[in-house]
Amino acid sequence: MKADPIGVRTGTLYLDGDRATAEGAIAAGCRFFAGYPITPSTECAELISERFPEVGGIFIQMEDEIASITAIIGAAWGGARTMTVTSGPGISLMMENIGLAIMLETPCVVANVQRGGPSTGLPTMVGQADVMQARWGSHGDYEIIAYSPQSPQEAFDFTIKAFNMAERYRTPVIVLLDECVGHMVEKVVIPPADTIEIEPRRLTDAAKDEYLxxxxxxxxxxxxxxxxxxxxFHVTGLTHDERGYPEMSVRCQEWLVPRLVAKIRQNADDIIEFDEENTDDADVVVVSYGISARVSRMAIDLAREKGIKVGFLRLRAIWPFPEKRVAELAKKIKSYVVVEINLGQIYYEVQRCAAGRCETLLSPHAGGGVHDPEDIFKVIEKGAKVK
Amino acid sequence: MSPKGVPEAVIAAVSSEEHPIAPFLRMDRMPHIWCSTCGIGTAVKALVAAFEKLETDLDKVSIVSGIGCTGRVAGYVRLDSFHTTHGRPIPFATGLKLANSELTVIVFSGDGDLSAIGGNHFIHAARRNMDLKVICVNNFIYGMTGGQAAPTTPLTAVTSTTPYGNAEPPFNLCHLAAACGANYVARWTALHVRRLTKAFAEILVKPGFCFVEVITPCSTLYARKNRLGTGLDIMKYYHDNTVIEHGAEPADTDIVFGGPIICGKFVDRDRPTWLEYQDQHLGEVLGDKYYRGKVLQGAGER
Incomplete structure (x- = not known):
């Protein structure tokens, strides 16, 4: 189906990434938002609170982030498309109920505008250290879908994608921004509503007494x-059978949890997204995402000027991880250079997939700012010298 | 032949193969997990009786529970039912209700779930006067995990984490709900089945945050640790020690170990609900630009 025009501000706007996320959500049909103020994500909630009354949405500022995530799960079961937005400390509080959304197979979107951590860390400054938390943060086995926009335009586009994937796979989807993308103001082109594809909810048409x-x-x-x-119907966060009834047994756990994981893994090719440039003859491939991908480009240009054959793998979706492609490229390159504003997260994922077929080097940053392209260049240079 | 003095209808009901409230329950989930003499079943029966009394359209009723013994209620009643995470039924129900305001949304959970881990949500939902029917089964203890102290455990009562007696003052949940702004606040015990049914029937049709505290026996843990006797002894205690005082000042209804239990309807008022206030205020400020206002007006004109 197509987007409802009432929520689509077609035209060319100048927006920061937080507000572009809000516009993406409204365009995607989000009509229930629960949130709690937290820097650097609050602009998203503010714009939603301003826009929702005119499009028929319900905005509620809850008492904390736990209430916010739980309210959007409840609202999804009431039929709404729902989102919350937060940052580090808030996403930590939301983790238990992200697990509830996984277990109840609830379509919803959670945007995390990453700042420096741990703990209160650097509230107003950039970080990319919640990447592994996005993947593993709630207890138990599950898979997650997460997008990493590098610009306000992508914040808009990927938020729509996040809503669509949430509906397609009945799962929470994370939009993993960072403070730089959240606060940078750029041109955002919002297309006409009839060009925006919206995934409808997978509502059952089973007979009332036969629905499982x-x-x-x-x-x-x-x-x-x-x-x-x-x-x-009944749903529960407990391990449950096809009726939705709790059943605490090994048999039922084996029936349920591997499927929750497999519904994402089996469909990973439908979800995985990355940009690949100049990898054909590359000795070194830079892997990056979000704001770090844009900084990496400067280092790549510098390296190319110096005659180093550098390719680029830019992750648009971070989870599921493009394991197959990273493994394939590892066979023909000397090294990967992973650029991220943390002390090694996607780095380990790249290393795992490269599995010793090439070197994997990290260009780290502890957070609070972006890399100096020179620092990235030095790691690329080192990567090119690998025998 | 009927036993002397027992009405035929009662004989028919108790000798029937199907339990009279079976159509309201998920009978394929029986037997339930509750201990004999537990008061939760009584509270469920009273809710069902209220549905019958009002002839409620049950397709439009949702029930949300948290975690614990009472948290299992959602799993046994044949409604759209949500067994959520510990402490979070109120925010879940808030989202559910606001996404579809046609639904009657009941939160049915325990004292630990609603007032300890979920205490923050409880006070804010009452402050907002969110249109939720909150039924709290208060047995003064965490039953599911083995009888630990709760924010409702009376001073000096023995629990598995207060083996020398509780030295923390408890919440008076009715006082808390009333102070935060609830539209309706009442307390009954598991003995007061008819009054409880009446209270449930009242809250099912009353807008706003409605709170009913149901004092129930936990003979397996609370009563055993405190040597209060059997379930029957506790019913006798309720019978002998309940003081019914409608309109009592909620601050004066604290529960003291071994003391009287003040029951009744303490609050019944008509503050606008969260959504009513939003619609009114945003309608005034935004006029024709307020989308929900146009929709609501359209619905009225039809």
Missing amino acids: PFAYGDDLVPDMAIAGMGYR
């Missing part, structure tokens, strides 16, 4: 009922 909330087909995603349709 967690029965599934080939794509492993069950059809959903929402409250008030008359199905009188």
Whole structure:
């Protein structure tokens, strides 16, 4: 289906990444937002609070981030497309209920505008150290989908994608911005509503007495009922059978949890997104994402000027990770250089997939600012010298 | 032949193969996990009786529970039912209700879930006068995890984490709800089935944050540790020690170990709900630009 024009501000706007995320959400049909103020994400909530009354959305500022994530899960079961936005300390508080959204297979979107951590860290300054938390932060086994925009335009585009994937796979999806992308103001082109594809909710059409909330087909995603349709269904955060009833047994755990993981893994090729440049003859491939990808470009240009054959793999979706492509490229290059504003997160993921077929080097940054391109260049230079 | 003095209808009900409230329950989930003489089942029965009394359209009722013994209620009633995380049924229910305001949303959970880990959500939902029907089964203890102290445990009561007696003052949940702005506040015990049913019937049709505290026995843990006797002894205690005082000042209804239990409807007022206030205020400020206002007006004109 196409986007509802009422929520689409078609035209060319100048927006920061936070506000572009808000516009993306409204364009994607988000009509329930619960949030709690936290730097550097608050501009998103502020714009939603301003825009929602005119488009029929409900904005509520909750008492904390735990309430915010739980309210958007509840609202999704009431039929709404829902989002919350936060940053480091808030995303840590949300982790338990991201697990609830996973377990109840609830479509919803969580934007995390990353700042420096740990703890209160650097509230107004950039970080990219929540990448592994996005993947593993809630307890138990699960898979996650996460996008990493490098510009306000992508914040808009990827937020729409996040809503669509949340519906397609009935899962929470994370938009992992960073403070730089969240606060940089750039041109954002919002297309006409009838060019924006919106994934409809997978509502069940089963007979009332035959509906099984967690029965599934080939794509492993069950059809959903929402409250008030008359199905009188039950869902629980406990391990549950296809009726949605709790069953604490090894058998039921094995029936449920591997499918929750497989519905993402089996469909990973549909979700994975990356840009690849100049990898054909590359000795070194830079892997980066978010604001660091843009800084990396300057270092890559510098290296190319000096005659180093550098390719670029820019992650648009971070999770699921493009394991196959990273493994393939590892066979023909000397080294990977991973550029990220943390002390090694995607670095380990690249190293795992390269599996010793090439070197993996890290250009780290502890947070609070972006890399000096010279520093990245030095690591690229080192990578080119690998025998 | 009927036993002397027992009405035929009662005989018919108790001798029927199907439990009278079976159509409201997920019978394929029986037997339930609750101990004998637990008061949670009584509270569920009273809720069902209220549905019957009002002839509620149950397709439009959702029930949300947290974690704990009472948290299991959502799993046993045949409604759209959500068993959420510990302490979070109120924010979950808030989202559910605001996404579809046609729904009647009941939060049915325990004292630990709603007032300890979920205490912050409780006070803010009451402050907002969110249109939720909050039923709190208060057995003064964490039952599911083995009888630990709760924010409701009376001073001096023995629990598995206060083996020498509780030295922390408890919350008076009715006082808390009333002070925060709830539209309706009442307390009954598991003995007061008819009054409880009446209270549930009232809150099901009353807008705003409605709170009913149900004092119940936990004979397996609380009563055993405090030598309060069997479930029947506790019912006798409720019978002998309940003081019904409608309109009592909630601040004066504290529960003291071994003392009287003040029950009744303490608050019944009509503050606008969260959504009513939003619609009114945003409608005034934004006029025709307020989308929900146009929709609501359209619905009225039809």
